Amino acid sequence: MSDSANAGELIALALKRSGVSHLFTLNGGHIWPILTGAAEHGIRIIDVRHEQSAAFAAEGWAKVTRECGVAAVTAGPGVTNSVSALAQAQAGDSPIFLIGGRAPEARWGMGSLQEMDHVAVVQSLTKKAVTLGSAEQAYPLAADSIRTSLSRRTGPVFMDVPLDVFFGSDDIPEATEHLIADHGPLPDPDAIAQAARLIREAERPAVMAGGGVWWAHAEEDLKRLVEVAHLPLNVNGMARGVLPPGHPLFFPRARGPALGEADLILVIGVPLDFRLNWGQSPVFADGARLVFLDVDDLRKHKVPDVAIYGDLKASLAALAAAAETPERTEWLAHLREAEAAARARDTAMTGSDSSPVHPARLIAEVNRYGDPDAIYVGDGGDFVSFAGRLIERPKPGLWIDPGPFGCLGSGPAYAMAAKLAHPDRQVILLSGDGAFGFSAMEFDTMVRHRIPVVCVVGNNGIWALEKHPMESMLGMSVAADLAPRTRYDKVVEALGGYGEMVERPDEIRPALDRAFASRLPACINVICDPKAEYPRSSVLM
Missing domain, CATH: 3.40.50.970 (Thiamin diphosphate (ThDP)-binding fold, Pyr/PP domains)
Structure with a gap:
């Protein structure tokens, strides 16, 4: 050199x-x-x-x-x-x-x-x-x-x-420096003690955690806090998977009562944005005490009872060491009942045998198909809302989506990066048909660089996230339709990948088998029911 x-x-x-x-x-x-x-x-x-x-x-x-x-x-x-x-x-x-x-x-x-x-x-x-x-x-x-x-x-x-x-x-400089990131100041012991006291005093506590936990490498610290203090957990963003499906303190389907009836809410590594109704009722209970733990006060629109800002991993570890609390049997039983009822309500969607395919049935089939360490990538509107509702991962880092900015077309790039980082794992891209059109040519990139991602397109021929709300609110929809039954699978075939169209639920799993067996970038183009509407509760404006 x-x-x-x-x-x-x-x-x-x-x-x-x-x-x-x-x-x-x-x-x-x-x-x-x-x-x-x-x-x-x-x-x-x-x-x-x-x-x-x-x-x-x-x-x-x-x-x-x-x-x-x-x-x-x-x-x-x-x-x-x-x-x-x-x-x-x-x-x-x-x-x-x-x-x-x-x-x-x-x-x-x-x-x-x-x-x-x-x-x-x-x-x-x-x-x-x-x-x-x-x-x-x-x-x-x-x-x-x-x-x-x-x-x-x-x-x-x-x-x-x-x-x-x-x-x-x-x-050329000598290689004398090592990359050391600054994670922020260590937590104030008095603030930790005050937060621990609030946890011990609470009758109906709840935790809402987000991507800040993932970026701080603090998922194990959060898990320990939740378990020693017996705190019901909800997550969004990159915190998905901190607790595995079926964990007795994980309540993804009972978020309404967990946050809406809580007397104490710990907001950990997550902004109070539209996904949480900006920390307002009815998502957050009026009068609930608040404890904020994060790297800083970004998008914390309410005045908390305790705020702990800085090194989030260190803060969670310190709080876990100070907050051991007996189980609140009645509160957790109430949430488990709500969780079970919410899951039961979904069985009609996930078990539907309709053709065109109900998007919830498609997501359920893909969820059952994936390996435990498979990485799912979401790119779309309503279709990815179904996926976010139904796909639960055993560890964090196994689900990625556009997050609160919501830019369509990011999925193929996310998926190729995930496969390059973890070539031994399945990477499954879940794409709405609208989103697919933004970056479809990246299948050429995947073919050229031999990046075998499998894409499942939920093809309902509409911009569902816009069409359904427009019709319910305005009585009409404008600029909300795409061409029906477009052969996106043929586009991927033309670029050198594998493509297949699916029209019935029983065809989904065999098509996935063939796609993965091809060892090529692949597109499973599933014709979905345009009348199937996601049961949305968040305000998306």
Whole structure:
């Protein structure tokens, strides 16, 4: 190796030394130096068909590994095409590092190809957004960007590099630093004691936990807290799987009474956003005491009785050590009764033999098919709402979806990242037919790079998340229909994958067998009932 390198190679070296193994990209002249540098240093390059998929794949990598996912995109439209992924990563606290090309500094303002001020566009969507000013700063700034993405509230970081700076050179630094993320301050012992006292005094406590637990590597600490204090648990986002299905303290179907009747709610690593009705009644009980545990106070719209902000893993461990409480038999029995009743109400949907297929029956079949360590990826509206309701995973990290930002088209990129990170596992992409249209060409990416993801399309020929509410609220629907029975399976076949159309419930499992046996990227295109409406309770506006 030479004693010096251009800025692109220095950035690639910083990535490599920070543990980055994959770079998601779409080729563009403004980023050639980082592509060649990545190739030279053994970082696997996955080139996609649209820049949004490069950035979404970086986020998917982050979601399944809890490492910083990295993407590189060309200047101008390459960066603007990635903005939705930055916004989604910010909303979901996903640590990604997006590197953009940039017009040459020497001709800045003269109208170079794809010249624009990217930083001004993305700074509200990132933890940090900077322009690299010199080759001397390439290595330290890239390393610091990785560290920043993984510190405190994890999230996206952006750096663009002018073309002439990319080709500047500097000495190669020695590998003397180690990546150490900052997880925030340790908890205040007095606040821990106060929270533990509230837990012991509560008659009807409940826990609502979210993705912050996953990013803090705190799932075992939360599990211990819940078990020693006998606290009923509900989760959303990346916290799914903290408790396995059937655990006596897990109440995914009794969230209404658990939160709506509680006298104490612990809000752990989750924002009070639309999914929780902003912490208001009827989702949260009026008058319930509140304990917040999180890395910071982002989107905590109510005044808590106790707030513990900082290192979430350390906070949960400390609280678990202080909060041992006897089981509240009557409260838990009440919730178990509500849980059982809610599950019983779903049997008509999940057991339906109708053709076209009821989406709940399709989800139930796919759920039964997957291995215990299979990774499910959701990409859609109502179809993924059914999946989120019915699919329960034994561990966290086995379900990923767009999260509260809800950007359709992220699924193929998430799925390919999940399969690259865990090539020995099944990866099943659950896609609505509307969502499928956003990123269908990424099946070409999967074919070229031999990434055998199996996609199950719930094809009901409508934008169900819009059509059903419009009809119930307005008495009509506008711009809410797609072509019926579109052969999305043939699209995947044409790109070199495996495709099959399914019209009856008894055809689903054999089709999945054939799809996995093909060892190709695959599409099982299931014709679903457009009249089947998801029984929604959350406000989606």
